[in-house]
Amino acid sequence: MAEPLRLADLGEWGLIERLGAFAPQGQFDDDGALVSPDGDHGLVVTTDLLVEGIHFSDTTMGPGDLGWRAAAANLSDLAAMGCHQVVGLTVGLAAPAETPWAWVEGVYGGLSEALAHYGGTLLGGDCSGSQQRLLAITALGRLDPARPIRRRDGRPGDLLVSSGAHGLSRLGLALLQGELEPLGDPELQERAITAHRRPRPRLDGLAALTASQPPGEPWRVAGMDSSDGLGQAVAAIAKRSLCQAVLERHQLPLAAAMAELPQAEAWCLGGGEDFELVLALAPAWAEALVEQLAGAQVIGRLEPAQPSDVSGWVTRPLRWADGTALALADAAGFSHFH
């Protein structure tokens, strides 16, 4: 008898694909779900799990950082959908009975700090005992349904834009875990650790997109956030848009001070948790956006999918501009089923 199929065999992306079959067509395509597409105020809902030992650990951050980060990860999904307003969060907290109240208080303090900064309130939640600490956050936000950001809206010829540097969060994690010796550059050290502990969701992206929209150009913005890695984000946009993404090695969005590290390219593409926006836009719009949004840069372009790719499913969504392969394994993001 064949072994039963386990979650480890599917991986996170394979599992999400199967779970999407229980939802209406297209519902699982983006960073969040659009609930009310009618009227002026579409509602977006998005859910994230953070599990101790996988997404966080006491050795790399305090409870206030964890709370901030948990909120930021969800607000980043709202930003990636094009939300102009954060409504708030619900928080499910599971923790062992011996967990100190002070830890929980710190987590909710960090969540509240992020909400005070970006808007929205704590809406409610639930708590339970468990063997392992876990946060389940659901965020609600509002967008203009005529101005969404969707993965599938890329077109061949679009330029790919990253809202900021990538790889810093992974560098910060390496430093906090002792995987790397402290850096000679204390400013980079501090910046990387802050990027890991206190990521900033790019809720400012929408205003820059609106301000840079060329006159007469209809709203069409493809995008997602880079929480699972820059390469993963580019690949997802390319796949959903039935395109191939072409990245320029010399345009990788690396913090200048980080470029010398041997891990720079791998962490830039696959480090994950930078919570930047990755967008595909008509060239004139992309160039105007880069002028508008400090730190943003063009990183490549979308081309028609290769003829060898089966219609409706792009098997090789990424390549380097010089023609060399950019295997998805190089930019695999996270697999949370070890």
Next chain:
Amino acid sequence: MAEPLRLADLGEWGLIERLGAFAPQGQFDDDGALVSPDGDHGLVVTTDLLVEGIHFSDTTMGPGDLGWRAAAANLSDLAAMGCHQVVGLTVGLAAPAETPWAWVEGVYGGLSEALAHYGGTLLGGDCSGSQQRLLAITALGRLDPARPIRRRDGRPGDLLVSSGAHGLSRLGLALLQGELEPLGDPELQERAITAHRRPRPRLDGLAALTASQPPGEPWRVAGMDSSDGLGQAVAAIAKRSLCQAVLERHQLPLAAAMAELPQAEAWCLGGGEDFELVLALAPAWAEALVEQLAGAQVIGRLEPAQPSDVSGWVTRPLRWADGTALALADAAGFSHFH
């Protein structure tokens, strides 16, 4: 040095009270949070955690039952807020890597069955590895903001109404866990197990309330669901309404066939997970509702809080009509931090 305060010291209710301090005043008072109080369509959001070994176990239900039950628990919170429409659910799934896909498929199948029955769709979610299986469900629903159900809206003189029998789910659990021998009454046995595995959220309650509202009577409905036990629900309504609840022993909402069991009273008041509605209404409305809603019955009344109770905090929210004490410990519902 004093030992640090742990979650086990606070208990679930003490913890929720402290967490409510991070939210706007009153936000944690009800079964769900009202997001958009303006306009014709208020949005309600509610979150529940289900943790293996605490809320579910393979020994008492299959994955399809678990999925149904997880959806039903959240839809019951929507019903308890007065929602007339289920928008949908997001699902956070945490599970060990060796979990069979067939189990996950069964859970989502059960969730989908409940959504197909009560309305709404699977909106999205997240998944992660973990040591222990866990579901974090967030439900969205719509209500008419002029017709909410809130815990705090009870008044002295109101009659307390239960939408149905209590204690069956706890009886079903006892039978499934082998805590009780199989019953002589196979119909009761079957009914109790079904109550435990396939609870029915009382989304029909709102229509019955609307139909039974006496002419000229303004909308004022206090209520919550009985997921944490009937006694806990009555006590919460009484406390929030600054009243004392008086229960009649002979009016306990017991399934007739269950009344002979020695555990009947304890499980009726404290068994939990019956997912009925517990309401406080002006007497004429309560009596009309009981006519309208099959299985509903008057179980007691609200009286002014005792003068000895500190203003703003009712310390003895429950008593029996014959004057004997009804300690909250008898109806403590669940404590999930053991």
